[in-house]
Structure formats: C-alpha cells, structure tokens
Amino acid sequence: MSKTKAAGATHYEMLFILPNKFTDDEAKKVMEKVGQVITENSGQITHTEYWGKKKMAYEIKHNAYGYYGLFEFDLEGNFLAVVDKNLRLSADVLRHQIIVKKAKSAEDIARAEVIRAKIDSKKAATEKQQEEKEKKTSSTETPVTAPKAKDKRVDLKDLDEKLEGILNAKDLI
DSSP states (O other), X not given: OOSSOOSSOEEXXXXXXXXXXXXXXXXXXXXXXXXXXXXXXXXXXXXXXXXXXXXEEEEETTEEEEEEEEEEEEEOHHHHHHHHHHXXXXXXXXXXXXXEOOOOOHHHHXXXXXXXXXXHHHHHHHHHHHHHHHHHHHHHOOOOOOOXXXXXXXXXXXXXXXXXXXXXXXXXX
C-alpha cells in the first residue's frame, strides 16, 4: 500500500457565513463570488445551497445574524490551501469550514430517496392512526362534570361570634 494520496480531485463540502450587512440579493452575489474562488482554482462545484438569513448561536464580529451558504465541490488538494487562504482574507466571509466528504453515487442517492419515501409513508400512517384514535375517544367519551360543591354561605355575624368564642377561651392560654 502506498502512503501517498491518490492523484485526482477530492470531494469537499464548505459551509460559510456572510455578515448581516448585506441584503438578500447582495448576499447571493457574494455567494457567487465565493463560488468563483473555487472555480478559478480549477475546482468544480457539484452542489449549491443557499440557506438564507439565520440567527447565529453567538455573535461573530458583532453580527448576531448571518447568511448561510453551502457548496459541495471537487478540487485537487494543492489548490485547497489557496481557496482557504482567499476566504480567510475576504472581508465578505465571516466564517467558513471545509471538510472532506464522500461523493454520493447515483445508487446512493436513489437508495436515500427510497428510505426517505418509506419514512414519510410511516409518518403519514401513524398520523392517520392518531387521528382515528382521537376521533374514537372524542365520540365515545361523555363529558365529565365536576360535582357541584354545596353552596354554604356563612353569615358574617356567625363568624364573628365563633371568632370571639375562640379568642375568649381560657384553655388556649
């Protein structure tokens, strides 16, 4: 076995955050510029997602909100350092993280869709059962009313007499 990496492009995933100073349209343009940094360094973008404006867990450079974007791309390892350096020096990118990701084949994607369809059908079936169970319990149950408490109203004079009797009792002292 060889201790060196095989030649060729590696599949990467990069998540990045743009500051809140941009509008939504401007953030999409900056995202295109980030994609250009990858393609200028002989990279090939395979998947792009724009997540939009989200609240961050903590402030970064006095920004509580940021625009999130995700790229999956193929790039040779010697160009990765150049892309990373360009993004670190860019004032338009607050944070970014690049990780190696296994490229999904067409079979993997098809298998994931089948699994997702099974999960969705099971969720729908359990929701339907839950609705039927609720209908049965609501139609068979009779409303239970709390027993009415006897309305014992005590006259204020009676209370005063009892209080005087308690206070004047000699066995309390």
